[in-house]
Amino acid sequence: MKEFAYQRATRVRDALTLVAGNDGARYLGGGTNLVDLMKDGVEAPTRLVDVRFLRLDGVAEAADGGLVIGATTTNSDVAAHPEVRRRYPALSQALLAGASGQLRNMATVGGNLLQRTRCAYFADPSEPCNKRAPGSGCPAIAGEHHNHAILGWSDHCVATNPSDMAVALAAFDAVMHYETLDGAGEIPLPEFYLPVGATPQRETALPPHALITAVALPGAAVSPRSRYRKVRERASYAFANVSIAADCDIRDGVVRNARIALGGVASRPWRARAAEAVLRDGPATADRFRAAADAELSAARPLRDNGYKVTLARNLIEAVLTELTEPTGRAS
Template sequence: MREFGYRRPTRVRDALAAVAGDDGARFLGGGTNLVDLMKDGIETPTRLVDVRRLPLEGVREAPGGGLLVGATTTNSDLAAHPEVRRRYPALSRAVLAGASGQLRNMATVGGNLLQRTRCGYFADRSQPCNKRSPGSGCSAIPGEHHNHAILGWSDHCVATHPSDMAVALAAFDAVVHYETLDAAHEIPLSEFYLPVGDSPQRETALPAGALITAVSLPAAAASPRSRYLKIRERASYAFANVSVAAALDVHEGIVRGARIALGGLASRPWRARVAETALTDAPATAERFRAAADAELSAARPLRDNAYKVTLARNLIEAVLTELAHRDG
């Protein structure tokens, strides 16, 4: 590692001031991703600003209903919160599906949203990677890509976003709250992650020097009938090949509303709007669920070695929706 400065402020404004004008400064939460990148030489910060003493921890009722989750809340505390488990169970399941218990005890909500891809070429400085070194090329397209993107990728990058939590947050129309030295702001999660395009190194719409302070879950999105299911290459502590966060509103056998987000398939959590539209006012049957999945996945562009993800995603969507359709409450 290179030498770096370290600050541990107790006020949000002091934290913002500590990174202002320094492109090499980074906020440090649990460090479960950033420190690894520092060890590999991918991140070389000039200064770390530790945010864990800021008053940004906890889960509480949001004005008008819903929940407000502080950015320094640990993943473990979020997953265990009784109101999260009751009103947004898919989110609790998604968090528990990510990493190990030890890492969840350290990792923070804000840091989880900003974690970088686990593409092997991104972590290997001997290989070209447009996300790490813009303009150098994408090694994954002609190389090893069995767990890379099939949706929304570009010729510049086919890496996938690693977060389980963000997939569930996308399904629940979460809003990201952040502050700059000028003011407090908020942005829907659907706009927070940027399309990969020709600038894969720019992953979010967060302005330089901004600090995530909270994530809100709207009351209208609450759904006890929700589920997160993840397929991975080993039973624990592995990133998704495909994951599905879904909520279903069924009345007398008819789908009144559906929320579906997919993970492991794109550079960002993929909200399955096409499938949701296809399901609304349709019979809650396996055949309709499969057809809706096929409609969503018709936009897929698999690479040489990851076409299996199309079939896996279709089957997973159908399985999750079928389970929800037959669940009480």
């Protein structure tokens, strides 16, 4: 690990000033991803600005009836918050599925949103990687890619986004709030992560040197029966092969509205707009759920070794939507 400066910020303005104009500076939250990347030689910041002592933690009621979650709130605190568990259960479930208890106690909401891919080629500086070294190539396309993207990938990158929390937030149409020296801004979560395209090194729409301050969950049109399901290769501390966050408003056997996002299938949380369109105003039946899954996955482009994800995603969509039709039980 290379030498770096460490400074602790106690005010947002101070944190922004310490990072401004310094491309080698990084904000430090829980450090559960950044420190690992520093150890691997992927990240080599010249300055770390510790933001854990900013007054950006906690969960509060919003004016629209939703919730505002501070960026330095730990994943454990969000997952355990009674209002999150009651009104947005998929978010709590996603966080609990995302990591071990020790990591959840350290990891922050802002850091979770900005964590980098776990692609082995990205994490190895001896390998080419367009995300780490633009223009060097993507060896995963012809190499090891069994857990890489099947949707939205390009010839420049097939890595997946690792965040469980971001999948639930994307399904809920959450809004990310940030601060810069020029003022505050906000970005809807489905627009926060950029399409991979020809510039995989540009992962988010966050302005340079901006600091995430909060995530707002909407108060309207969200059912308290949402569900997050994650399929992984071992029971704990593993990234998703495929995951889903889903919320359906079902009345009199008809799907009035649906929100679905998939994880483990793309470079960003994948909002399943095609599936939602098939479901909306249609019967809540197995045939319609299967048609919705097929509509979404018709755009899938599996690689040599990850075609299983198409079948897995289809089955997962059908299973979770079926759970959400149950009057009581697991989906409640």
